[in-house]
Amino acid sequence: MAASTTEALDRLLPGRVVTDPDVAAGYAVDAYPQAAAAPGSTFTVVRARSRADVQVVLRYAAQHRVPVVPQGARTSTTGAAGALPGSVVLSTEQMTSVRIDPVERLAVVGPGVLNADLKAAAAEHGLAYPPDPASSSMCSIGGNVATNAGGLCCVKYGVTADYVRGLEVVLPGGEVMRTGRRTAKGVAGYDLTGLFVGSEGTLGVVTEAVLRLVPLGDPPLTVLAVFPSLAATMAGVTALRESRHTPSLVELLDGPSVDAVQDYGDYGFPRGSGGVLLVQSDRPGHAAEDVEAYAAALTAAGAAEVAVAEDRTEADLLLEGRRVLNPALQARGPRFIEDVCVPVGRLGELVAQVHVIAERHGLEATCSGHAGDGNLHPCFFYDADERASLAAARRAFDDVVRAAWALGGTLTGEHGVGAQKAPWLREELGEAELARQLAVKAVFDPLGIMNPGRVYG
Amino acid sequence: MAASTTEALDRLLPGRVVTDPDVAAGYAVDAYPQAAAAPGSTFTVVRARSRADVQVVLRYAAQHRVPVVPQGARTSTTGAAGALPGSVVLSTEQMTSVRIDPVERLAVVGPGVLNADLKAAAAEHGLAYPPDPASSSMCSIGGNVATNAGGLCCVKYGVTADYVRGLEVVLPGGEVMRTGRRTAKGVAGYDLTGLFVGSEGTLGVVTEAVLRLVPLGDPPLTVLAVFPSLAATMAGVTALRESRHTPSLVELLDGPSVDAVQDYGDYGFPRGSGGVLLVQSDRPGHAAEDVEAYAAALTAAGAAEVAVAEDRTEADLLLEGRRVLNPALQARGPRFIEDVCVPVGRLGELVAQVHVIAERHGLEATCSGHAGDGNLHPCFFYDADERASLAAARRAFDDVVRAAWALGGTLTGEHGVGAQKAPWLREELGEAELARQLAVKAVFDPLGIMNPGRVYG
Numbered sequence: 025m026a027a028s029t030t031e032a033l034d035r036l037l038p039g040r041v042v043t044d045p046d047v048a049a050g051y052a053v054d055a056y057p058q059a060a061a062a063p064g065s066t067f068t069v070v071r072a073r074s075r076a077d078v079q080v081v082l083r084y085a086a087q088h089r090v091p092v093v094p095q096g097a098r099t100s101t102t103g104a105a106g107a108l109p110g111s112v113v114l115s116t117e118q119m120t121s122v123r124i125d126p127v128e129r130l131a132v133v134g135p136g137v138l139n140a141d142l143k144a145a146a147a148e149h150g151l152a153y154p155p156d157p158a159s160s161s162m163c164s165i166g167g168n169v170a171t172n173a174g175g176l177c178c179v180k181y182g183v184t185a186d187y188v189r190g191l192e193v194v195l196p197g198g199e200v201m202r203t204g205r206r207t208a209k210g211v212a213g214y215d216l217t218g219l220f221v222g223s224e225g226t227l228g229v230v231t232e233a234v235l236r237l238v239p240l241g242d243p244p245l246t247v248l249a250v251f252p253s254l255a256a257t258m259a260g261v262t263a264l265r266e267s268r269h270t271p272s273l274v275e276l277l278d279g280p281s282v283d284a285v286q287d288y289g290d291y292g293f294p295r296g297s298g299g300v301l302l303v304q305s306d307r308p309g310h311a312a313e314d315v316e317a318y319a320a321a322l323t324a325a326g327a328a329e330v331a332v333a334e335d336r337t338e339a340d341l342l343l344e345g346r347r348v349l350n351p352a353l354q355a356r357g358p359r360f361i362e363d364v365c366v367p368v369g370r371l372g373e374l375v376a377q378v379h380v381i382a383e384r385h386g387l388e389a390t391c392s393g394h395a396g397d398g399n400l401h402p403c404f405f406y407d408a409d410e411r412a413s414l415a416a417a418r419r420a421f422d423d424v425v426r427a428a429w430a431l432g433g434t435l436t437g438e439h440g441v442g443a444q445k446a447p448w449l450r451e452e453l454g455e456a457e458l459a460r461q462l463a464v465k466a467v468f469d470p471l472g473i474m475n476p477g478r479v480y481g
Numbered sequence: 482m483a484a485s486t487t488e489a490l491d492r493l494l495p496g497r498v499v500t501d502p503d504v505a506a507g508y509a510v511d512a513y514p515q516a517a518a519a520p521g522s523t524f525t526v527v528r529a530r531s532r533a534d535v536q537v538v539l540r541y542a543a544q545h546r547v548p549v550v551p552q553g554a555r556t557s558t559t560g561a562a563g564a565l566p567g568s569v570v571l572s573t574e575q576m577t578s579v580r581i582d583p584v585e586r587l588a589v590v591g592p593g594v595l596n597a598d599l600k601a602a603a604a605e606h607g608l609a610y611p612p613d614p615a616s617s618s619m620c621s622i623g624g625n626v627a628t629n630a631g632g633l634c635c636v637k638y639g640v641t642a643d644y645v646r647g648l649e650v651v652l653p654g655g656e657v658m659r660t661g662r663r664t665a666k667g668v669a670g671y672d673l674t675g676l677f678v679g680s681e682g683t684l685g686v687v688t689e690a691v692l693r694l695v696p697l698g699d700p701p702l703t704v705l706a707v708f709p710s711l712a713a714t715m716a717g718v719t720a721l722r723e724s725r726h727t728p729s730l731v732e733l734l735d736g737p738s739v740d741a742v743q744d745y746g747d748y749g750f751p752r753g754s755g756g757v758l759l760v761q762s763d764r765p766g767h768a769a770e771d772v773e774a775y776a777a778a779l780t781a782a783g784a785a786e787v788a789v790a791e792d793r794t795e796a797d798l799l800l801e802g803r804r805v806l807n808p809a810l811q812a813r814g815p816r817f818i819e820d821v822c823v824p825v826g827r828l829g830e831l832v833a834q835v836h837v838i839a840e841r842h843g844l845e846a847t848c849s850g851h852a853g854d855g856n857l858h859p860c861f862f863y864d865a866d867e868r869a870s871l872a873a874a875r876r877a878f879d880d881v882v883r884a885a886w887a888l889g890g891t892l893t894g895e896h897g898v899g900a901q902k903a904p905w906l907r908e909e910l911g912e913a914e915l916a917r918q919l920a921v922k923a924v925f926d927p928l929g930i931m932n933p934g935r936v937y938g
Contacts, residue, residue, distance in 0.1 A: 127722065127826040150725070172668045183666055185675075186643065201914060207822040208854035209640055209894035211629045211679045212902075212909050213936065214918050218642075218675025222668045239725050265584065268607070268696050269765070308726070310766065365664040369584040397665035437666035445669075452669050457658060460924065461671050467920045479670065 029090055029112060030068040036080050042069035051095065051115060052107045055350075058360075059103025059443035067093075067107040071115045075194060075231040081114050082229065083198035091476050092196070094225035096135060096167030099159045101350075101361050102442025104224045104478050105167065114229060116166045124149050124237070130189065130206070131235045135166025139173075142235075151237040154181035157438075158347045169230050172222035174438035176346070179396025180272040180306075181238075183438065185221045192232035193220055196469050206234055219464065224440050225475040227468040241306035244272055245315045246339035249301045249322040249330045250294050254278050254379070254391070256326040257299030258372035261395045263325040264303065265368065269314050273304035274396030275346050276375075281353075281392040288352035291345025292338065294329070301327075301395065302346055304339075349392060359405040360421045360444075364428035365437030368398040374424075374431055378402045381423045385416040399437035400428075422448075446481040486547055486569060487525040493537050499526035508552065508572060509564045512807075515817075516560025516900040524550075524564040528572045532651060532688040538571050539686065540655035548933050549653070551682035553592060553624030556616045558807075558818050559899025561681045561935050562624070571686060573623045581606050581694070587646065587663070588692045592623025596630075599692070608694040611638035614895075615804045626687050629679035631895035633803070636853025637729040637763075638695075640895065642678045649689035650677055653926050663691055676921065681897050682932040684925040698763035701729055702772045703796035706758045706779040706787045707751050711735050711836070711848070713783040714756030715829035718852045720782040721760065722825065726771050730761035731853035732803050733832075738810075738849040745809035748802025749795065751786070758784075758852065759803055761796075806849060816862040817878045817901075821885035822894030825855040831881075831888055835859045838880045842873040856894035857885075879905075903938040 034041040042048045051069045053060045061067070072078045085092045091111040098105055107113045119134035122142060126149040133142055139153075140161045146153045157163050157175035167173070169191070174183045190204030204210075204217035220227055251257040257276060264274055277285070278299045286293055293300060301322065305314030319330045333339035353359060366374050375391055382389030382404060393400035402424055406417035425435045425448050435441075435448045450458055462480060466472075491498040499505045508526045510517045518524070529535045542549045548568040555562055564570045576591035579599060583606040590599055596610075597618040603610045614620050614632035624630070626648070631640045647661030661667075661674035677684055708714040714733060721731055734742070735756045743750055750757060758779065762771030776787045790796035810816060823831050832848055839846030839861060850857035859881055863874035882892045882905050892898075892905045907915055919937060923929075 128824050172672070174666050178666060185672070199913065201917065205891060207824055207856075207890055207894065209631050209635060209822045209851075209856050210891040211895060211897050212891050212893050212906055213898070213914070214921060215629070215642070215675050215679055216918075216921070218672050222672055239727065270696065308767075365662075365666045367585050367664055394666075399664075399666050433664055434662060434667040434669050436669050437664065438668060440668050441670070449669055456656065457670070460658065461673075463924045464671060464673070464921065467917065467924065 051113050054098040054100040054105040056103035061107050065109040067111045069113045071118050073118050078194045078229050079198040082194050086197040091473050094229045096164035099163040101439045102444040104442030129237045135230050137165045146237050150240050152240045155184045170224050171440040176273050179274050180270045187236045189236050190234040193228040195228040224479050242308045244304040244306035245311040246333040247303045247315045247319050249327040250297045251299045252328050253298035260301050260322045260325040263321040271303050272306040275302040276395035278391040281390040284352045285345045292341050353403050358408045359403045362402040362424050363436045363439035365399040366431040366433030370431040371398045377427045381420050385420040441479040508570050511555040511557040511562040513560035518564050522566040524568045526570045528575050530575050535651045535686050536655040539651050543654040548930050551686045553621035556620040558896045559901040561899030586694045592687050594622045596620050603694050607697050609697045612641045627681050628897035633730050636731050637727045644693045646693050647691040650685040652685040681936050699765045701761040701763040702768040703790040704760045704772045704776050706784040707754045708756045709785050710755035717758050717779045717782040720778040728760050729763040732759040733852035735848040738847040741809045742802045749798050815865045816860045819859040819881050820893045820896035822856040823888040823890030827888040828855045834884045838877050842877040898936040
């Protein structure tokens with residue numbers, strides 16, 4: 025730990041600073057270990073309990089030009105939230121207040137609230153908070169806001185930005201600002217909310233989010249479709265797009281992804297397929313009719329087997345299998361996870377290229393993602409002891425980004441840029457746009473102390 | 482007209498500059514005549530046909546420090562779009578391209594497209610563009626984006642911002658920037674889209690909008706509920722909030738509003754009531770069941786009469802009556818239109834205060850609005866020949882803004898700030914936030930030539 029900063033903040037915020045090095049080490053790395061700071065790097069961990077605590081840290085950081093890494097639940101897959109050398113890691117995990125307002129259909133929450141806990145609190149009032157990253161049970165709302173997280177529901181319900189009505193943010197120096205509105209409508213001055221959503225801790229620290237809730241849907245019904253090839257699987261995705269009643273979930277797993285899940289535990293998926301689709305409807309009063317229509321469309325598109333989950337237990341198990349995909353792939357070994365997003369009409373072309381790219385570089389790969397949104401998470405596995413294998417994986421990663429660009433897509437659909445994708449951002453945005461975004465950043469973070477090096481490199 | 486600017490732009494953009502003073506005069510004022518420039522003011526009108534035309538104007542304007550007023554269809558009720566002395570009025574009314582992409586469920590449109598024309602183009606593909614200002618048949622998408630327009634559908638479908646996926650904007654100096662994304666998800670760098678939506682022409686000129694479309698709903702069914710008092714009408718609004726299936730429209734008109742509509746033409750409303758609610762459902766397959774439930778709830782809440790429109794003609798007539806409310810009130814005489822928005826749970830209190838305020842100032846008033854959103858449009862009528870009457874109307878306007886603030890609301894839900902509400906913005910935002918917003922503005926408009934004086938005063 026940076027001794028002087030740690031001591032100074034410990035005096036200012038007794039009980040909030042982590043003084044045990046072993047405990048502090050647990051805050052060093054997020055879910056992208058490749059971006060971990062060099063062993064022996066010093067940093068300070070503060071576990072804020074309130075907006076006032078965050079203000080103290082950001083006042084100190086501005087005075088002493090100390091970099092600050094806002095940190096939620098460390099589920100970032102891009103290295104946006106791991107410690108930087110000499111930084112203060114400002115964890116908001118203890119800021120877990122939740123207030124549900126059923127009349128206004130709003131939740132006012134602290135950034136440390138877990139996504140799944142907010143869902144549960146809303147459900148007690150017959151309401152739902154739709155954004156649903158696969159890591160829902162582990163990831164925090166602060167992190168969801170920081171990355172504009174998506175997940176499994178987006179095909180019908182959109183992304184985090186679609187539910188953030190306003191934010192309370194502490195800026196470097198300790199000033200508190202409020203963005204957006206608390207009313208259903210409001211257009212007095214610029215709405216800076218969307219600027220902070222997805223800003224990955226580069227502007228300030230979100231200390232409260234005002235989130236829109238929706239009436240709770242019916243429990244979804246689930247179809248599992250098994251295809252003989254990945255191309256046939258993608259034909260299934262295309263067929264679903266014709267449906268007037270949008271599925272609430274369209275998840276793609278290729279054969280190797282399914283096998284990795286089944287290696288991790290028996291979640292009821294068939295091994296050795298060309299690919300599977302998990303499809304749901306939660307349309308009130310019509311879910312059964314919808315899944316029947318989806319099943320017919322998937323069969324017509326070439327599915328070898330289509331099964332509607334017979335009960336909630338079976339459906340939950342399948343979804344749980346989808347949700348453990350990330351740890352299941354992690355268990356298989358070191359890999360890079362992509363997060364490209366293309367127009368949904370071009371997804372089939374992108375999927376076709378992934379395994380071609382893997383083969384060209386002599387790598388094992390999996391291909392899965394949120395097929396209803398065109399958002400794909402290919403993984404390239406490498407041998408960490410082989411420099412050539414790592415280099416090949418990096419090239420494959422680059423090839424997929426370029427393939428996505430060529431199809432009209434972006435390098436990141438929902439994971440964010442973080443440390444991992446910063447090298448590509450300049451090329452995607454162009455110099456003029458990059459300069460403009462940095463000028464906007466400077467309005468809020470003139471000293472450049474907020475998560476420096478992340479996103480903008 | 483500013484002769485030198487007009488001549489210079491006429492040379493640069495032959496055929497686009499309005500050289501006939503009578504024609505140019507038609508571009509002087511929007512739907513807030515109180516903000517009209519002094520008679521004899523000179524200004525230049527350019528009717529851009531393309532992005533390139535807009536670039537030429539904004540390059541010239543930056544070089545010569547000429548203020549620019551972006552102008553859509555002049556339906557702004559706040560004076561955001563009328564000519565400023567010495568300005569270039571940059572009309573986008575001729576930029577009316579519409580491209581519908583049914584696979585991606587997107588519309589790519591020019592800013593001059595009328596809201597109703599986009600709706601019609603989308604409907605040909607079984608899709609809908611929900612944002613629905615009462616002026617739908619007259620207002621342009623560019624103006625809708627500039628004000629983050631709301632309208633009649635917001636209670637279920639949200640506002641313009643919820644449908645803008647990305648923008649093409651020309652900045653002062655002529656540079657073109659693109660905000661947001663063309664894919665369903667995307668988080669590469671800051672999303673500046675939300676900053677431009679609702680910016681009322683103070684940052685740049687939108688030359689293209691990428692808009693999200695949704696599947697077309699069923700034709701809505703309509704309930705008309707007539708109440709003996711305004712208080713009872715508001716009890717009806719509260720009762721509707723209990724419904725799990727959110728109405729697609731909840732419009733409030735008090736007795737004087739209804740009478741003004743019926744004076745304008747026979748739209749099928751009853752005269753002399755305490756207030757009416759228009760309520761719709763467009764839920765596929767369930768609209769009849771919903772309106773029956775709404776009708777029962779409204780009766781239980783105290784409606785004297787509840788009628789479900791028997792056919793589309795009858796329903797369309799009622800909605801048309803609601804849509805003509807603004808011209809109907811205009812026909813009644815000079816007035817100020819409010820646009821405050823409060824938490825929906827506090828709307829009843831606000832409504833109760835409106836007529837108290839009117840009485841206190843000795844004014845005639847109407848009270849109507851989008852009751853499902855807490856967005857109210859009280860009108861205060863004055864005698865333009867009586868200075869005291871005008872002053873009283875201004876005081877009443879101020880009282881309603883303060884009442885809205887006291888209830889946790891905002892001075893503008895959807896009309897924007899424009900010239901009319903600029904005096905209140907500083908108080909709503911506070912000095913620190915105002916300074917931050919001006920610093921953001923300076924990133925895009927460092928010379929301060931975009932719609933100067935509007936919004937930020």
